[in-house]
Amino acid sequence: MGEPGTLVALLHGPDQPGLVARVAGWIFARGGNILHADQHRDREAGVFFQRVEWVPSFTGPDGDGAAGVESAMAEFRQFAGPLGMAVTLANSAERPRVAVLVSRADHCFHDLALRWKAGEFSGDLVAVISNHRDLAKAARSYGLPFHHIPVTARTKAAAEARQLRLLRKLDVRLVVLARYMQVLSGDFLAGLARPVINIHHSFLPAFAGGRPYHQAHARGVKLIGATAHYATPELDDGPIIHQDVARVTHRHGVDDLIRMGRDLEKRVLAQAVRWHLESRVLAYGKKTVVFD
Amino acid sequence: MGEPGTLVALLHGPDQPGLVARVAGWIFARGGNILHADQHRDREAGVFFQRVEWVPSFTGPDGDGAAGVESAMAEFRQFAGPLGMAVTLANSAERPRVAVLVSRADHCFHDLALRWKAGEFSGDLVAVISNHRDLAKAARSYGLPFHHIPVTARTKAAAEARQLRLLRKLDVRLVVLARYMQVLSGDFLAGLARPVINIHHSFLPAFAGGRPYHQAHARGVKLIGATAHYATPELDDGPIIHQDVARVTHRHGVDDLIRMGRDLEKRVLAQAVRWHLESRVLAYGKKTVVFD
């Protein structure tokens, strides 16, 4: 979020006149100063969306301490509820804890870790979980705990249970699938109840499913793509956060597509993670609103 | 603007707490409904910028007629003045009148005329002015009056005076230089006191001045560009509204660059004109804020 001491609210609910003024007025009346406010209306769905970032004022006995922030957040929730708005609130003083799930491919993992080290994310990587041991050393080189949880068709349910316990114990707020080659079950996603961002190596909805670069090569497309989306029980069908493409020609074989795709996957996943951690993404139905 | 019966205000002035809330509150208190509100702070310069679009309420004896709109606009100006904010107000019921200045090249002209015919602009082309006769027939094929005002080094001052009289008589609110190959004098721009959008066929500030594709070819760049900017007395140095580039290789000669550049010029100029006519662009100093 880049702004110390700020709150960010993501709101959405049935559209009605005056919402922009009410939210701004509420904050202003309590001495807060709005730094950014962005909103969107989906007219077909009749839904209003807003992201508002402000510096709250703390005039009570708590001063500007954590209790003041907690109290400001609670008050805002009480204000938004009667308006029929669902609210997600983030406090810039708290950096969300992020777990990265990987398999053998390391490009997205290194990219996320280096960006985290470079300070590009408003959150912290706290664990690497993998069904293989390949990236154990790389994880540790970044000072990241590595957890090996093997997954086979037979042990999948037990493995997901272990993952779930670990993610809860670590108080993880976001799970990033950095080319994790296992499909997460609907039960796992429901049990986790936290957002999961996946990178799919195609321009969805084209080439969903396995081996998308092979599919793209066989079809003779002139652009390849990558798609970051929230994982849902329906494979490769969750709300899309970000997509990008790169130009290819008849000269590029599948290996070239895979190499060029790595660059796309890294960029697209990192951007989606950055936006999510800055409270810029609201998912609704199969879509997202991205306040960039 | 795409919204019938709306007002759009572009505001800027010294930043101060509560501006978002005050503007939203003022509109809400008068029964208006905000459709879009976007703002920006330039922290270095300490300037606040806002674009707000709303449906005003007309409860007085004038009903929702033109007088009601005029009165709402006057009241808003009175409100914004004491806040130290400069205001530009647009009423979606009034379509700005646009003059296009051309020389011999016709690609940007056809592109603007066809987009206007297709309803892509929130304004109307009302005249084509040229220092050559080449595009007279094309202008008339779109139903556009064509004015031939020749310009030579010797007659330039007189020609600009004629242009100025014509533009005033036509009540033109925006002048678009669609590859018009004459530099407008500072006196002309000051006398006009209306925005002038120019398309320069390079990625400014690279290759300012004449024959930019020749310059680009000689330098061996791998991308060519086009830049739409507000014209100022300093040639090719006005606030940039939009830019785009296209990839070139060693295989492309100057003729290819010119051909490929036409596509860039058309798109970049049309986008800048569309944004301007939708009251999305605020120029300040050598920069612009584009609320897209």
Add this chain to the structure above:
Amino acid sequence: MGEPGTLVALLHGPDQPGLVARVAGWIFARGGNILHADQHRDREAGVFFQRVEWVPSFTGPDGDGAAGVESAMAEFRQFAGPLGMAVTLANSAERPRVAVLVSRADHCFHDLALRWKAGEFSGDLVAVISNHRDLAKAARSYGLPFHHIPVTARTKAAAEARQLRLLRKLDVRLVVLARYMQVLSGDFLAGLARPVINIHHSFLPAFAGGRPYHQAHARGVKLIGATAHYATPELDDGPIIHQDVARVTHRHGVDDLIRMGRDLEKRVLAQAVRWHLESRVLAYGKKTVVFD
């Protein structure tokens, strides 16, 4: 092709050692000078592809006249046959005749006509054929004969027969579907036996079929696309020549997608037509080789 007095051969056939040297040697031995030569191997399919452009030498009694060119082309065919290569030969002195099929949307039509007038194509538009009368006047403004051939479900076979007779009579070498809203039957395509280029308003294979911008909006993609491909009996499944995309956000409604898509469709279709007319495209199976 940009080079007067040149021949262009497009070759493809089973790969074998020495093909590059044989073709170059054959041309050189007859006094020809190669201007461009480009080749490609599809290793999986074991197919060799080549585009070679050269200035033939005419030393016989015919001098450099048409008979000399005809004879050079016949000799080249005799040379390539025993190598197992299929050959398409083009003579830069002959500009292919192109028919444009349209319905009501006019953006691709105007774009093609203006580019043709600007000299961007190595071929000539010779007819506009439509199932509606809407573009009759526009066609004539470019000096293009307009043929109205209505199509209904009941009359489709007869209408296609009329189209076919017309296209043959006009000796058309390329048919361009510039947002022509009728599916051409396999019988028509087989009877025509000439390439047909279509523009589909999505990033194929995503959103094949009808109303692709509505599909894209419903899915919440962050990029929209356009695809130029050769028409085949399988709808939207022919070899792709060119594709491009544009970035969209949650703010863009279906109308915006349609407007932004027009720009994509124009550019992508025009580029595909230009490449085809310059003998740069070889289709094989569901793919193309584009020697750009």
Add this chain to the structure above:
Amino acid sequence: MGEPGTLVALLHGPDQPGLVARVAGWIFARGGNILHADQHRDREAGVFFQRVEWVPSFTGPDGDGAAGVESAMAEFRQFAGPLGMAVTLANSAERPRVAVLVSRADHCFHDLALRWKAGEFSGDLVAVISNHRDLAKAARSYGLPFHHIPVTARTKAAAEARQLRLLRKLDVRLVVLARYMQVLSGDFLAGLARPVINIHHSFLPAFAGGRPYHQAHARGVKLIGATAHYATPELDDGPIIHQDVARVTHRHGVDDLIRMGRDLEKRVLAQAVRWHLESRVLAYGKKTVVFD
């Protein structure tokens, strides 16, 4: 180059008829098989450029050993000399040795090292040289020797002499300046007599010199860029190999430009290094031919 046991020749010299046929014929006559051949003519300069990649045949007593390759290369040089062509020959069995010069910024360094580890380059990093100690540990984590050679205004000549001795001792064929913040002297470049690739963090020729992102922000451009070029004694004026841009808005401060620029710099530099190591780049005058 991706092809084991192949030779790649980069040729350039005065254009003359028959060059394509002669080179192809020479290789074919010696039993070689051309895998790729690409050429270019600069008509203004009258220069012919070619990249040809082939599998040589070894029929002598040496079999397919190193002596056979050496002999094939020597023969090719003898063939090309009388044609007036300058030749650079590369043998896919030999991987060029690359030194990376860095200062404190680590993003390009990590990117190059990870791509090298992933097998994306046809060459090997063999040393990291820096005027600071910051990246010593990172270099060693990739198994790369780190050489600290401090540079001050007073010691620059001596430092360059040390660098030169080291680069010669290591038999380095390419030097990559991965955000190395020192200008290399003309004497150093002449003494090295090996190509040096630099990444400049702007879209050259715009914003040459220091602090280009600050310059870009002050000018209000809507795209930022990065440029990989061969270093020459004229600062930021060498032949450009690759460039790319990213879109920015008024919302992006200098810090955002720097962050977004890192992604551009990484990609553009890595692509230039990859092309160079695959013998795809020919520099002449202030330009390059890139056979991609």
